Amino acid sequence: MGEVSNQGIQGGEFDLTQFYAVFFEEAGENLANMESLLIDIDLDAPSDEDLNAVFRVAHSIKGGAATFGFSDVTNLTHELETLLDRVRRHELALNSSMVDVLLEAGDVVRAQLARHQGSTTDIPETSDLVGRIKLLASGAVLEAKPKASAAPAAPVAEDLPAGTRRLAVRVGPLDDPKVADNLAELFRDIPSLGTIAATDGGAPDAGRFRRFVVTTTSPDSELIELFSFHVAREQVLIEPHVAAAPAAPVPPPAAAPAEDDGFGFFVDIATIPSVGAAPAAAPAPSAPPVSAAAAAAPAAPPKPAEGKPRAEKSGAANLDSNTLRVSVERVDQLINLVGELVITQAMLTQQVKDLDAAQFRGLLGGVTDLERNTRHLQEAVMSIRMIPMSFVFNRFPRLIRDLAAKLDKKIELKMVGEATELDKGLIEKIIDPLTHLVRNSADHGLETAEKRAAAGKSETGTITLSASHQGGSILIEVRDDGAGLNRGRILKKAVERGLPVRDDMTDSEVWALIWEAGFSTADVVSDVSGRGVGMDVVRRNIAALGGTVELESAEGQGTRVCVRLPLTLAIMDGMSIGVGGETYILPLASVIESFQVEPGMIQTVGSNGRVVKVRDEYMPVVALADEFNVPRLHADEEGKAPTEILVIVEAEGKRLAAIVDELLGQHQVVVKNLESNYRRVRDISGATILGDGHVALIIDVSSLVKRTRH
Amino acid sequence: MMEQFTEAAVKPSEYLTFRLGEEEYGIDILKVQEIRGYDAVTRIAGAPDFLKGVINLRGVIVPIVDLRLKFQLGEVRYDEFTVVVILNVAGRIVGAVVDSVSDVLELTAEQIRPAPEFNSLLDANFITGLGTVGTEERARMLILLDIEKLMTSAEMGIVAEEETLAA
Numbered sequence: 112m113g114e115v116s117n118q119g120i121q122g123g124e125f126d127l128t129q130f131y132a133v134f135f136e137e138a139g140e141n142l143a144n145m146e147s148l149l150i151d152i153d154l155d156a157p158s159d160e161d162l163n164a165v166f167r168v169a170h171s172i173k174g175g176a177a178t179f180g181f182s183d184v185t186n187l188t189h190e191l192e193t194l195l196d197r198v199r200r201h202e203l204a205l206n207s208s209m210v211d212v213l214l215e216a217g218d219v220v221r222a223q224l225a226r227h228q229g230s231t232t233d234i235p236e237t238s239d240l241v242g243r244i245k246l247l248a249s250g251a252v253l254e255a256k257p258k259a260s261a262a263p264a265a266p267v268a269e270d271l272p273a274g275t276r277r278l279a280v281r282v283g284p285l286d287d288p289k290v291a292d293n294l295a296e297l298f299r300d301i302p303s304l305g306t307i308a309a310t311d312g313g314a315p316d317a318g319r320f321r322r323f324v325v326t327t328t329s330p331d332s333e334l335i336e337l338f339s340f341h342v343a344r345e346q347v348l349i350e351p352h353v354a355a356a357p358a359a360p361v362p363p364p365a366a367a368p369a370e371d372d373g374f375g376f377f378v379d380i381a382t383i384p385s386v387g388a389a390p391a392a393a394p395a396p397s398a399p400p401v402s403a404a405a406a407a408a409p410a411a412p413p414k415p416a417e418g419k420p421r422a423e424k425s426g427a428a429n430l431d432s433n434t435l436r437v438s439v440e441r442v443d444q445l446i447n448l449v450g451e452l453v454i455t456q457a458m459l460t461q462q463v464k465d466l467d468a469a470q471f472r473g474l475l476g477g478v479t480d481l482e483r484n485t486r487h488l489q490e491a492v493m494s495i496r497m498i499p500m501s502f503v504f505n506r507f508p509r510l511i512r513d514l515a516a517k518l519d520k521k522i523e524l525k526m527v528g529e530a531t532e533l534d535k536g537l538i539e540k541i542i543d544p545l546t547h548l549v550r551n552s553a554d555h556g557l558e559t560a561e562k563r564a565a566a567g568k569s570e571t572g573t574i575t576l577s578a579s580h581q582g583g584s585i586l587i588e589v590r591d592d593g594a595g596l597n598r599g600r601i602l603k604k605a606v607e608r609g610l611p612v613r614d615d616m617t618d619s620e621v622w623a624l625i626w627e628a629g630f631s632t633a634d635v636v637s638d639v640s641g642r643g644v645g646m647d648v649v650r651r652n653i654a655a656l657g658g659t660v661e662l663e664s665a666e667g668q669g670t671r672v673c674v675r676l677p678l679t680l681a682i683m684d685g686m687s688i689g690v691g692g693e694t695y696i697l698p699l700a701s702v703i704e705s706f707q708v709e710p711g712m713i714q715t716v717g718s719n720g721r722v723v724k725v726r727d728e729y730m731p732v733v734a735l736a737d738e739f740n741v742p743r744l745h746a747d748e749e750g751k752a753p754t755e756i757l758v759i760v761e762a763e764g765k766r767l768a769a770i771v772d773e774l775l776g777q778h779q780v781v782v783k784n785l786e787s788n789y790r791r792v793r794d795i796s797g798a799t800i801l802g803d804g805h806v807a808l809i810i811d812v813s814s815l816v817k818r819t820r821h
Numbered sequence: 822m823m824e825q826f827t828e829a830a831v832k833p834s835e836y837l838t839f840r841l842g843e844e845e846y847g848i849d850i851l852k853v854q855e856i857r858g859y860d861a862v863t864r865i866a867g868a869p870d871f872l873k874g875v876i877n878l879r880g881v882i883v884p885i886v887d888l889r890l891k892f893q894l895g896e897v898r899y900d901e902f903t904v905v906v907i908l909n910v911a912g913r914i915v916g917a918v919v920d921s922v923s924d925v926l927e928l929t930a931e932q933i934r935p936a937p938e939f940n941s942l943l944d945a946n947f948i949t950g951l952g953t954v955g956t957e958e959r960a961r962m963l964i965l966l967d968i969e970k971l972m973t974s975a976e977m978g979i980v981a982e983e984e985t986l987a988a
Contacts, residue, residue: 788884807863
């Protein structure tokens, strides 16, 4: 079972790909992050924090790319870094053309990364972009209307006037793709709308889709509204246009639609109003908006059937996020099948165990590979279902911002433990209850700034969201430092609602009343919350997940709602320990340190109490073998007594020294509920399946500590 | 190794029969999920001796009960012939170790007689009746178990007590 500790060690090639994946993932996140930062940035007064964050994105991608030898990415991000460095030092003022170039550069980096990832073969053209970045970095101001004559053949900056967006529009599937041509009519009829250009050459392709590039100042909703005159809303897909296409091959006029009667021009009237006819468009500096689909088709005439779909796919990969929606049943089916595979593999391993190693070298090697691959496969499949809590938490900053504005309160949101992973099924179902709770905290819990100031609190109220693994469950907390629940008001309301109340009810009994249907004590029924639906729905939803919800409140101090969810597939970091011949898992978070037991270290107190002094602190000693009735390891053949190891664990601030026989390694474990088919076991929070398919029990440290310290 | 008996279209009066020592038992085939060999179990501290521990059944943690130990029948040996019947009872998956699985039999109502009152380790509440199978000369007795009731009973200790009360 020592193998659990060395899961990361395998063939060099595989390892490298693993790091690639991390890099690509991080870079993707970084780019998305940079994009949202740039979009939100205040051009007049950009915050240093944002500028530094954008700089860090470029810097970390550059670093990663250099490590893996992606020189094109390194070169581009280096230029970005130079520019951003000057901006963040306030040597240059940020302007909109800079933001546009940065956004474009982000798209190009994304395309470059996609190529390294193998999802596309297009090599993005960067020389022009790099030129512009250098120009900006040198302090020059890019002109909004570059002169076409200056470099007729070379692609020129596609700087858009402020407020103008370039969008990729896909329409379809349509029974008659020609219907989509009517969209161009719209743009002709409404000149203020902007421009439209077909990018698929107007050819009704196999997918019955039509693609356009639209340059406009109108919001998406308005476009869809207009488009819906001609095509169904569901058939319209609008996305930011990614100018990842190689700028060099300008499509010849032949690529223009055959039925092109003046609307299929590739020209951006907003920038170059003088050009209007389709043939003249070819040399015009509007090549960048042409998508990869159109650009690649003429570039690869010998095999259009193959070239075109590939190019389209690469375009799509740039536009869509690289995720796939798969039904959970399919994933579960996969998990079950892999489980079967693990058993079969274990059986095979067992069967060949006694074969002669020399004679059956090939077979034994194959079985070893199979074992490793099966384990990786199992881990990979298991991880599909796991999503970090940030998936839920990330929607709250925005919600709080909006609520704060709507309620005219000052609210700060703190989030803790976003990395705690939770099964996707649970994550999706916990969003609504949590949103309710956060809204409640913001609306009912926190007071207005004036009231807070009057009560001697800081004007800004704080809502804290936290997630953690605790005692075999996942604990999600929504805490506010608001006014707390008002006992009198709840009781009064409960009487009004005809709920059974007594005067001698404890606080917790009173708080429990708010979970009753139709209960709300908000002074004013606002559109945020307070209609009296909610808390009972929250409780029902959480109960449906097999969880519980508790509420604590102190008047004037705030309210804390704890949602406890069972662990179905939660992953946690564990340390596997050997106790006797058995393997147990200690949650890594609770392990403080470990060391070998020296003679005389452990002292007795009374008849059966044992303590150890670690760094001036005495703590009780527990032999896990005794706790779990494990047969003790006997002295081995040489007569040497097995070495014992003390592992110091902590739960709820209390420490305990546990005697174990072996530390086997640290690894992520998928926590399984023992109670779904069995009952609760003392000091055990759950179980997990080890790499060899065996079950290991996970020790509930808080229960162990609580019990032995009393 | 695994046979999916549940896949076949069976009538409710079909029984899976297995041996515990010299005795032959029958359980409702619809409660049987699969039959498999005995794997290494993970022992659970503080559990009764007949609760052998838990196994990983394709990612699901399943408790394993040795009915031979529970009813003190037969010789308790764990080898390649040891059989575990994986049961699906009351929404739970539980494994039961038996000596051997013999047959799937169809019993008509006439073949089933009520069990008399008696004292044994096996509470009469868990016996739905005694069945007679085989020919006139070589008739065998089948003890028909309400396996669901047995497995979820308090004395098995598989289901937590509050759940037993609720059920």
